[in-house]
Amino acid sequence: MxxxxxxxxxxxxxxxxxxxxxxxxxxxxxxxxxxxxxxxxxxxxxxxxxxxxxxxxxxxxxxxxxxxxxxxxxxxxxxxxxxxxxxxxxxxxxxxxxxxxxxxxxxxxxxxxxxxxxxxxxxxxxxxxxxxxxxxxxxxxxxxxxxxxxxxxxxxxxxxxxxxxxxxxxxxxxxxxINEEWSSYHAGLASMRPYGLPLPDVPGVTTWADLEDPDKAARMGAAMRERIxxxxxxxxxxxxxxxxxxxxxxxxxxxxxxxxxxxxxxxxxxxxxxxxxxxxxxxxxxxxxxxxxxxxxxxxxxxxxxxxxxxxxxxxxxxxxxxxxxxxxxxxxxxxxxxxxxxxxxxxxxxxxxxxxxxxxxxxxxxxxxxxxxxxxxxxxxxxxxxxxxxxxxxxxxxxxxxxxxxxxxxxxxxxxxxxxxxxxxxxxxxxxxxxxxxxxxxxYLRGENPGYPEAMLxxxxxxxxxxxxxxxxxxxxxxxxxxxxxxxxxxxxxxxxxxxxxGTPQVLYNGGLLPTRLAYFDAERRRPGLPPDVAALVDASRPDRAGVELVNLGLTRARRLVVQAGTYAEHAFTAVSATTVSATTVSATTVSATAGPGYPGDPRAYTAPEVVTARREVAVGGPRLEVVLPPGTRVHLDLRMTPHANRAAHNHL
Structure with missing residues (x-):
C-alpha cells in the first residue's frame, strides 16, 4: 500500500x-x-x-x-x-x-x-x-x-x-x-590449453606437449578424477x-x-x-x-x-x-x-x-x-x-x-x-x-570526474x-x-x-550472486516492480548513507506515481529526503506541493519560457519507502539520506 x-x-x-x-x-x-x-x-x-x-x-x-x-x-x-x-x-x-x-x-x-x-x-x-x-x-x-x-x-x-x-x-x-570428456585429459583440448596443466605433479607430465602421449593423458585424467x-x-x-x-x-x-x-x-x-x-x-x-x-x-x-x-x-x-x-x-x-x-x-x-x-x-x-x-x-x-x-x-x-x-x-x-x-x-x-x-x-562519474558518462553508457x-x-x-x-x-x-x-x-548498483556477480540494488522502484499504479512508463531515473550519488537520484516524467499527458525503495530487499531505511521544488512554492511538513511554478510556462506570445528558480525542501521519511508523484513534463532531484541495513532483508512486493 x-x-x-x-x-x-x-x-x-x-x-x-x-x-x-x-x-x-x-x-x-x-x-x-x-x-x-x-x-x-x-x-x-x-x-x-x-x-x-x-x-x-x-x-x-x-x-x-x-x-x-x-x-x-x-x-x-x-x-x-x-x-x-x-x-x-x-x-x-x-x-x-x-x-x-x-x-x-x-x-x-x-x-x-x-x-x-x-x-x-x-x-x-x-x-x-x-x-x-x-x-x-x-x-x-x-x-x-x-x-x-x-x-x-x-x-x-x-x-x-x-x-x-x-x-x-x-x-x-x-x-x-570429473567430466567424462576429461577421462583422458589430452593435448587436443585446445580451449583448455591457455590454462595449463590441471595438476602440477602427475609423473611424466610437466608440459602441455606431454599430453600428446595417450598414456600420459590417461594418467592426468585419472589423477583429476581422484584428486580434483x-x-x-x-x-x-x-x-x-x-x-x-x-x-x-x-x-x-x-x-x-x-x-x-x-x-x-x-x-x-x-x-x-x-x-x-x-x-x-x-x-x-x-x-x-x-x-x-x-x-x-x-x-x-x-x-x-x-x-x-x-x-x-x-x-x-x-x-x-x-x-x-x-x-x-x-x-x-x-x-x-x-x-x-x-x-x-x-x-x-x-x-x-x-x-x-x-x-x-x-x-x-x-x-x-x-x-x-x-x-x-x-x-x-x-x-x-x-x-x-x-x-x-x-x-x-x-x-x-x-x-x-x-x-x-x-x-x-x-x-x-x-x-x-x-x-x-x-x-x-x-x-x-x-x-x-x-x-x-x-x-x-560518481566521483564527479566523468559528467558525460550517462549519455555515453546508454x-x-x-x-x-x-x-x-x-x-x-x-x-x-x-x-x-x-x-x-x-x-x-x-x-x-x-x-x-x-x-x-x-x-546505483554494479552488475550482478555473475557466478551466483544475488542482486541487492542500492535503490529499487515500483510502479504504484500498476503495482509491479520497476520504473513506470515515461519515467527515467539517474543516480548521481551512491554510497551507504546517501543516494542522489533525478527522476523525470517525459510524458506529456499522464502523471506517474512510483515508490522508491531503499534496497532490493528494503534492507535500508530513508531518514530524510531533500527534494527540488520551484522556489516560490510553499510546502507542508511531509509533502512538496504540485502547484505550478510562478511564471511558467509563460506568455504564449513570448519566444522563450521564463526561467524557473528551484530550491530544496526537506521531507521526513523514517522507513524504507517513499512515494513520488511526477505530473506530466516534470522532474525532481532527491537527495536521500539513508541508514544502511536498518531493516531485515526480505523478498517484498508492493
Missing part, C-alpha cells in the same frame, strides 16, 4: 528533456523489441531453446539458462509487463528440456561445479526477487536450498567436517569425479546464495544458519592458512589432503583454471550474502582476503606485453590503453609461486564496498585507481559474458543491442547443431547501464 507513505510531488517543469532520459527510455523500448525477437528466433512454444544436438556428460546446463539470465532483472527495472511471465516461461521450458537431456533431477542440477551452477541460477534468483508471491518458485527456492542443509538425504553437506563433499554436487548429492573430483572446494561458497534466497522469503533460521556456518568454516581455514583462502579441503576436513598438503590445486581453484576469477568471485558472493543475513560487515573478510592477497603481489605491465590466460577480456575493456603499463595482479598460484598477471577485476572490490560501505573497502578501489595506468573515463563499446566491465567510467548499450539484433538477423547456423554457448552470445538484453544509472 502507498496511502501512508511520505510523498514528494514534483513541480519543477522538465523543459528541454535531458539527453540521458531520452536515451534511457529509448533503451527500454529497444530491449522490449529485442527480447521478443530473440524468443521468436530461438525458442520453441513451450519456452525451451531450439536444440537437438548432443548433451555433454556434465557441462552445459548453465549455458541454456544463461541465455535469459538478465531478463527478470530488466523487468525489475521497468521492462515490459509481460517480460516476467516470459522469463518464467523460458525457465520452465529450459528446465523441462534439461531434464530430458539428463542434466537435471527434480528441476535441479544433477551434480556439477558451482562456478557453473552459480551462472545458471541467476535467472532463478531474479525471478524470485521479481515476484516473491509466486508460490511455485517459492516452493522451488525452499526445495533447492534444502539439498544442502545438514541432514538432507542428498548428503551434499558433511556436518562433521563442515564441508560439501564433492566439487560436483546437486540434486543427487555428491557427484564424484573429491573433497570440498572454495567455489562451493556460491551455494550459500541458494540458502539466502530461501531465507529471504520467510527468514527461516535453518537456511541462514547453514549459510553462515559454512562460510565461517571457510573463514577459519583462511585464518589458519595465514589469511589466504585455500581452495581445497579433503574428505577428512583437512586443507591440502588430496594435493600433497598444498592449499591450492582444487577444482576451479587458485591453480586451475581461473584463480581469483573463480575463487575471488565465490568469496565475494559469500561476503555479500553474510551482510544480507546479518546486516553487519563482520564477515566481509571472506571476500576481502583473496583481493588483498593478490594485491600484495601486484606489479606493473602492459596487457599486450604480458602473458595471461584471459587476454581478450582486457583487450576489449581497455582498448588502446591495453598497451600502457598498469597495475597487474596474479590470478593464479602454483608450485613456482604466483602467476597469470592481469588487471584487477573491479566488480569484486566494488561489490564489497556496495554491500558493507566500509571505508577500507572504498580505499581498496581508490588504490587500484591510483595505480592504474589508464584513464578511467572512456566508455568502450563491448559486451562480455558477464555483461559487465564498465565499472571504471561509472566510478569516475549510447554504448543501444549500440550493443543493435549489433546483437543484426547478428540474430544474420544468423544462419543450424539450430539443431549449434554450440551451447550460441544463445548467450546473442542475448540482446543488457542491464549493466540501467542497473548503474537507475539504481
Amino acid at each position: 502507498t496511502d501512508n507513505l511520505p510523498r514528494v510531488v514534483a513541480d519543477v517543469p522538465l523543459g528541454p528533456p535531458p539527453a540521458w532520459a531520452v536515451l534511457q527510455r529509448r533503451l527500454f523500448d529497444a530491449l522490449d523489441e529485442a527480447w521478443r525477437a530473440f524468443a521468436a528466433r530461438y525458442c520453441e512454444p513451450d519456452g525451451r531453446l531450439t536444440y537437438h544436438g548432443p548433451a555433454a556428460s556434465r557441462d552445459g546446463a548453465d549455458d541454456f539458462y544463461e541465455a535469459f539470465f538478465n531478463w527478470p532483472t530488466l523487468y525489475r527495472l521497468g521492462g515490459a509487463d509481460d517480460l516476467l511471465d516470459a522469463a518464467k516461461h523460458h525457465w520452465e521450458g529450459v528446465t523441462a528440456q534439461l531434464t530430458e537431456l539428463g542434466y537435471l533431477v527434480d528441476e535441479f542440477e544433477r551434480g556439477y561445479d558451482w562456478f557453473h551452477q552459480g551462472e545458471s541460477l541467476l535467472l532463478f534468483y531474479e525471478i524470485c526477487a521479481a515476484d516473491p508471491r509466486d508460490a511455485a518458485f517459492r516452493e522451488r527456492a525452499y526445495r533447492f536450498a534444502e539439498l544442502y542443509l545438514p541432514g538432507s538425504p542428498t548428503g551434499n553437506y558433511d556436518p562433521a567436517t563442515d564441508t560439501i563433499r564433492a566439487p560436483h554436487n546437486g540434486a543427487c548429492g555428491p557427484r564424484y569425479g 573430483g573429491r573433497g570440498d572446494v572454495a567455489v562451493n561458497l556460491a551455494a550459500t546464495s541458494l540458502a539466502v534466497n530461501a531465507w529471504l522469503y520467510g527468514h527461516e533460521e535453518r537456511f541462514g544458519a547453514w549459510a553462515l556456518r559454512y562460510i565461517d568454516a571457510w573463514r577459519r581455514r583462511a585464518e589458519d592458512n595465514g589469511g589466504i583462502l585455500p581452495d581445497n579441503v579433503g574428505p577428512s576436513g583437512k586443507v591440502g589432503e588430496l594435493h600433497g598438503g598444498r592449499w591450492y590445486g582444487g577444482n576451479y581453484g587458485w591453480l586451475w583454471p581461473h584463480g581469483i576469477y573463480s575463487v575471488g568471485a565465490a568469496a565475494a558472493v559469500a561476503a555479500v550474502n553474510t551482510v544480507l543475513l546479518t546486516g553487519t560487515t563482520d564477515r566481509l573478510d571472506i571476500g576481502r582476503g583473496p583481493l588483498d592477497t593478490v594485491l600484495r603481489h601486484g606489479v606493473r605491465g602492459a596487457v599486450t606485453e604480458t602473458e595471461m590466460s584471459i587476454r581478450d577480456r582486457w583487450l576489449a575493456e581497455l582498448g588502446e590503453d591495453a598497451s600502457r603499463p598498469t597495475l597487474l595482479v596474479p590470478n593464479r598460484h602454483g608450485d613456482a609461486g604466483w602467476f597469470d598477471y592481469q588487471p584487477p577485476q573491479l566488480g569484486l572490490p566494488l561489490w564489497l564496498w556496495q554491500a558493507g560501505g566500509d571505508p577500507a573497502d572504498l580505499e581498496r578501489i581508490e588504490r587500484i585507481r591510483r595505480e592504474s595506468g589508464y584513464d578511467w573515463r572512456p566508455v568502450r563499446h563491448f559486451r562480455n559474458k558477464e555483461e559487465a566491465g564498465h565499472e571504471a567510467p561509472w566510478l569516475a 549510447t554504448a548499450a543501444l549500440g550493443q543491442v543493435e549489433r546483437r539484433m543484426k547478428l540474430i538477423d544474420a544468423d544462419r547456423a543450424d539450430l539443431g547443431e549449434i554450440h551451447v554457448h550460441h544463445w548467450q552470445r546473442l542475448n540482446p538484453v543488457l542491464t549493466e547501464a540501467l542497473l548503474q544509472l537507475t539504481t
